[in-house]
Amino acid sequence: MIKIKRAYEPPSPDDGTRVLIDRLWPRGVSKEKLQLDLRMPEVAPSNELRRWFHHEEPRWEEFRERYEAELKEPERQADLDQLNRIARDGVLTLVYSARDERHNQAVVLKEVLEARSTS
Numbered sequence: 001m002i003k004i005k006r007a008y009e010p011p012s013p014d015d016g017t018r019v020l021i022d023r024l025w026p027r028g029v030s031k032e033k034l035q036l037d038l039r040m041p042e043v044a045p046s047n048e049l050r051r052w053f054h055h056e057e058p059r060w061e062e063f064r065e066r067y068e069a070e071l072k073e074p075e076r077q078a079d080l081d082q083l084n085r086i087a088r089d090g091v092l093t094l095v096y097s098a099r100d101e102r103h104n105q106a107v108v109l110k111e112v113l114e115a116r117s118t119s
Helices: 047-053 057-071 074-089 106-119
Strands: 004-007 017-020 092-096
Touching: 004 057, 017 074, 047 057, 057 074, 057 106, 074 092, 074 106, 092 106
Parallel strands: 004 092, 017 092
Antiparallel strands: none
């Protein structure tokens, strides 16, 4: 099972394995407060893509396409495999810091991981 959760929401026991998937550390949140099991900045969108998107909703569809293309790069496959193993063995919670809960990299990454696990 794969869940997504903002870094600013309190952790809960049903989160399972908590993985921060942002390139940048969430502003104003301590390591202790996040209670992470892993940090995987390598699966986050590239700095160039992140800056271009800037969480502007009109750019969402193109962001999705470009981020999915980045996730297909060979150097990201081992990280995606690891996330799929975690999800297969229990609950995986992808932790992100964006304000917009519907238009962020966690939404895209969750869909990509779910598609990989069924193929």
